[in-house]
Amino acid sequence: MLAVAVGALALVAGLGLALPTDLPPLRPDELASIGSLGPWPPPAARDASNRVSGRAEAAALGEALFHSTRLSTVGGLRCASCHEPWRRFTDGRARALGAEAGAATRRACSTCGCSTGSAGTAANDSLWSQSIRPMLDAREMRADAAHVAQALRDDENLKRLYALAFGHAPPADDETALVDAGKALAAYQETLASERTPFDAFRDALVRGDGAAAERYPVAAQRGLRLFIGRGQCIACHAGPNFSDGEFHRSRIASKLHDGAPTAAARSASRSCWPARTRAAAASTTRPMPHRDPHRSRRKPAPSARRACARSARLRPTCTTAASPTCAMRCSRMPRSKAGRMPALTLAERRDLVAFLRTLGRSGASGAGRRRRDDLPLKPQRAFLLRLNAFRPGEGRACCRMVRIDSMR
Amino acid sequence: MSAIEAKQYDKAIKLLQSYLSRANDTDAYAENWIAYSYRKSGQLDQAFLHYDKALKIDPQHRGAHSYLGEAYLMAGNVPKAEEHLKVLDKLCFLPCTEYTALKKAVAYYKQNGRVDPAAK
Numbered sequence: 032m033l034a035v036a037v038g039a040l041a042l043v044a045g046l047g048l049a050l051p052t053d054l055p056p057l058r059p060d061e062l063a064s065i066g067s068l069g070p071w072p073p074p075a076a077r078d079a080s081n082r083v084s085g086r087a088e089a090a091a092l093g094e095a096l097f098h099s100t101r102l103s104t105v106g107g108l109r110c111a112s113c114h115e116p117w118r119r120f121t122d123g124r125a126r127a128l129g130a131e132a133g134a135a136t137r138r139a140c141s142t143c144g145c146s147t148g149s150a151g152t153a154a155n156d157s158l159w160s161q162s163i164r165p166m167l168d169a170r171e172m173r174a175d176a177a178h179v180a181q182a183l184r185d186d187e188n189l190k191r192l193y194a195l196a197f198g199h200a201p202p203a204d205d206e207t208a209l210v211d212a213g214k215a216l217a218a219y220q221e222t223l224a225s226e227r228t229p230f231d232a233f234r235d236a237l238v239r240g241d242g243a244a245a246e247r248y249p250v251a252a253q254r255g256l257r258l259f260i261g262r263g264q265c266i267a268c269h270a271g272p273n274f275s276d277g278e279f280h281r282s283r284i285a286s287k288l289h290d291g292a293p294t295a296a297a298r299s300a301s302r303s304c305w306p307a308r309t310r311a312a313a314a315s316t317t318r319p320m321p322h323r324d325p326h327r328s329r330r331k332p333a334p335s336a337r338r339a340c341a342r343s344a345r346l347r348p349t350c351t352t353a354a355s356p357t358c359a360m361r362c363s364r365m366p367r368s369k370a371g372r373m374p375a376l377t378l379a380e381r382r383d384l385v386a387f388l389r390t391l392g393r394s395g396a397s398g399a400g401r402r403r404r405d406d407l408p409l410k411p412q413r414a415f416l417l418r419l420n421a422f423r424p425g426e427g428r429a430c431c432r433m434v435r436i437d438s439m440r
Numbered sequence: 441m442s443a444i445e446a447k448q449y450d451k452a453i454k455l456l457q458s459y460l461s462r463a464n465d466t467d468a469y470a471e472n473w474i475a476y477s478y479r480k481s482g483q484l485d486q487a488f489l490h491y492d493k494a495l496k497i498d499p500q501h502r503g504a505h506s507y508l509g510e511a512y513l514m515a516g517n518v519p520k521a522e523e524h525l526k527v528l529d530k531l532c533f534l535p536c537t538e539y540t541a542l543k544k545a546v547a548y549y550k551q552n553g554r555v556d557p558a559a560k
Contacts, residue, residue, distance in 0.1 A: 101485065
């Protein structure tokens with residue numbers, strides 16, 4: 032009996048030694064970097080280019096417009112068809128449905144968290160102008176200014192809400208009505224913020240100096256965070272409370288064909304958007320260089336690492352942060368520039384990075400065993416098999432992601 | 441419920457609005473029923489808004505998925521209706537009434553180009 036007890040104690044001690052709980056204390060520069068990734072949610076900021084930004088009446092009009100089929104000339108198509116609220120304002124597809132099957136060429140990005148500026152694309156630099164774009168796009172809502180203005184004038188509910196938001200009846204000028212509709216939509220989208228995550232609790236605990244609260248953050252995630260802000264240099268682009276610096280970066284990874292060859296756009300961008308002077312500048316730094324040029328309409332800002340699962344079209348039914356392994360893989364390979372090539376991450380480091388990225392989801396790593404309500408469930412037997420196949424002792428919910436990483440080696 | 445069963449949709453909408461103002465976005469069933477009332481009274485935009493609210497509260501609400509699919513059919517958007525049919529297929533381990541009803545409605549629409557007037 033004594034031997035068994037001693038054996039058990041030795042096992043526990045051995046396990047304890049094996050667990051890397053003795054991470055070195057964070058250096059001041061690391062603490063500063065982590066502090067810069069918050070607070071979340073950020074304080075509300077008004078869009079200076081939108082006179083109804085921050086007004087509840089405008090948000091109410093925007094909500095009505097967002098769910099209305101009247102903005103589109105295509106039957107039954109509305110903003111919420113692709114930005115479905117129950118799927119975190121995206122539709123879980125690699126390409127949105129659009130006006131007809133195969134018509135749309137873009138993925139429906141989540142409109143959640145727009146107030147932090149993450150929703151802007153290269154083509155539009157404000158949320159309200161970005162909101163107008165799908166309405167006028169022939170591949171999407173296929174409307175025009177006259178159609179939108181007519182909807183505002185004809186629909187009793189929209190007319191009433193417009194008067195409350197703007198203080199007068201819908202204008203006779205179609206262009207003005209279209210811009211006002213975009214501004215109301217932007218005012219609504221500004222109210223959509225993602226929830227706090229386990230990482231935010233950790234970051235706030237560090238800022239407060241609350242060691243006990245900070246200890247609740249998983250060790251693997253802490254190691255991943257150190258990689259994120261340190262050797263991985265992910266923070267170079269995924270900076271700030273929204274994990275995006277909002278700048279436009281050169282990324283060949285995002286512009287590759289299935290066989291790995293760069294697309295024509297990427298080749299063109301590499302030549303014309305990456306002038307010699309910038310290349311020389313890059314030689315002295317590993318930080319990806321933001322660029323502003325005529326070709327920027329092909330680019331998008333660094334996507335926010337928050338809500339990564341909401342953006343993943345292919346994998347989201349199975350994994351709560353399905354995009355994370357992909358992201359970790361990309362992080363471990365990019366950038367490929369001569370001067371800026373980063374050391375490849377080991378499998379264990381990728382796992383740590385994924386563990387960290389998972390804590391940027393709502394339930395995160397601390398929600399082991401809980402299924403997110405807004406993720407579609409698999410059929411039970413398939414979900415069980417996935418869990419069974421993917422099980423790694425001690426890794427909790429990270430399991431199904433680990434399998435994908437293994438297969439991607 | 442009795443107002444809806446009696447097809448007094450305006451009355452049902454008023455009663456449900458009064459309840460929902462107190463429920464504070466927590467009752468997916470009430471959102472689903474008010475959306476149903478709006479849909480049956482021909483106010484599709486309001487119906488869409490409340491179906492979305494119901495699904496935001498409970499993304500696995502089978503009734504809301506089924507009825508939202510039917511609303512998309514009423515608006516002429518078959519691909520979205522089929523998308524909700526797929527969702528129901530995943531949600532229902534065994535065949536469920538919501539899945540069967542929407543499947544029937546989609547099939548009818550594809551065959552006749554209009555919504556089944558006898559559909560509930």
